[in-house]
Amino acid sequence: MTPPRARILVVDDDRAVRSALRVNLKKAGYEVRLVSSAEEAIEALAEREVDLVVSDVKMPGRGGMALLEELREHRPETRVIMMTGHGNVEDAVTAMKQGASDYIIKPISKNELLLVIQRALRERALLAEVKQLRAEVKERFGFENIIGATPSIQRVFELVGAVAASSAIVLLTGPTGTGKELFSRAVHYRSPRRDGPFIAINCAALPQSLLESELFGHEKGAFTGAIRQHRGKFEQADGGTLLLDELGEVPLSTQVRLLRVLESGELQRVGGSETIKIDVRVVAATNRDLRAEVKAGRFREDLFYRLNVFHIPIPSLSERRDDIPLLVEHFLEKYSKRHKRSVQRIAPAAMSRLMGHLWPGNIRELEHVIERGVILCQGAEVTDVLLPETEPELALEAGLLPAGQTLTDALAETERRLIVESLKLDKGVQARAARRLGISRSNLNYRIQKLGIIVKDVVYE
Ligand SMILES: Nc1ncnc2c1ncn2[C@@H]1O[C@H](COP(=O)(O)OP(=O)(O)OP(=O)(O)O)[C@@H](O)[C@H]1O
């Protein structure tokens, strides 16, 4: 497929220049339109976009500089080349400063003209590519790559979809690896703010003083080391969305400050007195139970209510096991592509192990398991998966057998733990431990032998 011909608009009040350009540009294969003033150029552009404008500087009416300014403001992707007379090189310099791609000095040399035009068009193609990539990034953070068909996660999609359009604060909660960050991006990219910035700050990663200056910014000299003014995340997110990640970790005194900013829509940088208005949509994420944190005195009740306007709890993976096959398929495809493998599927036995696993690390954990499976896979089928060991206690609590254990193993493990604990409590006196366990002394002794427990070791360990 041949690329579409680039369209060029020539703006010059000198008829001779116009026709010379027309001949040369057409010969070079471009589509050309000619006008004789900035005003006409603006009209022509309103009718039809062009890739490149080649304009004289000095013309009756608004002139070339005004046209350049207009284009920079309203059509930033259109490239502009300015033409100036021999005696007016300063004009060319000014034009470059104001965003022209290039300039040509009259009288025009045909070769130079074509070279300059090619360069500007390449620049334009690059810009278009960047724009396209940005659009793809946005798409990635819509719902397109968030997988889930079970009702509990569909409910999350619904809630995110419903709240995105507003500017309400959103509170996302859920255990680690359930997609809080993913959904917070979806809130942004499905909102009218999608063209604004999406900024995230991990509140758990910073000590308090740094956290405040990261959130609210600081003035030069606000503290030792503040060698220049710094705009905080709130300011950086102006016009967009700010994710306050791991919000449950914010210290109480910073919570006060945060609440004030959320309520007033204004802030002062650390060490500053100027009040700065901000227009930021806040999404907060945490894996803590904030209500419990409030009860425990670690989270301010007023801030909690402020954040709890639109709460979206995200279910853990073990609450939606039926999504595992879908997720597995998604990650197989993703990592097969990334690691240049030709993995198509997973063996049924491996899948049933995945279905039976507890997934304390949720989707992040599943994703890693599949990635590793893909990397180790030689053919088209992942035949086995390496599951991280789940804490046996956690597994038993969830009614699952710990990885790699049979019921007999799990019972023996529980039996051993109960006996060891009783022996410890009773300082190794077996008669008392037996009473505590509700069995005879000889029965206890039999079990100690069977399990290979060495009494004096466990008592003094
Ligand atoms: N529904 C989903 N579909 C596809 N991928 C998902 C889904 N949910 C989460 N993931 C993937 O799992 C990983 C963890 O997700 P994310 O970082 O959003 O979790 P989180 O809840 O913020 O975890 P943490 O509390 O540990 O920060 C990411 O790689 C993300 O792309």
Ligand SMILES: [Mg+2]
């Ligand atoms: Mg996260």
